[in-house]
Amino acid sequence: MSTVIKNRLAAFVSAVAVATLCFAAIDVLPAGASPSTAVSSQAPTANGGQAIRAKSAVGTYEWFLGSSGAGEITLASNNTWTSSELSDSGSWLVSGKTIALSDLVSGGGTLMATLGKHGLGTANKPGPYVFTSGTSGTWYAVKVS
Numbered sequence: 001m002s003t004v005i006k007n008r009l010a011a012f013v014s015a016v017a018v019a020t021l022c023f024a025a026i027d028v029l030p031a032g033a034s035p036s037t038a039v040s041s042q043a044p045t046a047n048g049g050q051a052i053r054a055k056s057a058v059g060t061y062e063w064f065l066g067s068s069g070a071g072e073i074t075l076a077s078n079n080t081w082t083s084s085e086l087s088d089s090g091s092w093l094v095s096g097k098t099i100a101l102s103d104l105v106s107g108g109g110t111l112m113a114t115l116g117k118h119g120l121g122t123a124n125k126p127g128p129y130v131f132t133s134g135t136s137g138t139w140y141a142v143k144v145s
Contacts, residue, residue: 057115064141065137070086071084071086097114107131127139
């Protein structure tokens with residue numbers, strides 16, 4: 001497969017992943033809720049709907065690309081994130097128990113993982129990432145604060 005086709009395929013997959021999470025968030029978030037909170041569980045309400053008990057994904061994490069440490073990332077309450085070591089940055093969104101980070105550096109990319117009590121993905125169950133350059137792999141992050 002040519003490099004151009006690989007790059008376009010990676011860009012398409014990234015765009016579809018972020019768009020899917022955006023559309024899913026419309027159904028997940030109650031009126032007035034911020035997408036900066038992670039949905040940890042749902043409980044029935046008196047009217048039969050679903051109330052959302054949320055915990056925040058905002059914080060600082062030690063992140064790993066594959067098995068290599070890559071410094072810290074900080075997820076801010078305005079749905080942006082930055083990397084202390086790699087100079088990457090972008091936006092993030094939570095839908096259900098899944099978090100997606102869009103990387104706006106080096107042509108763009110998408111990182112996805114399961115939001116857990118102690119971080120984003122785990123060493124045993126890391127999330128996937130793909131960049132428009134064709135680079136892909138797995139990642140996870142452990143919450144520091």
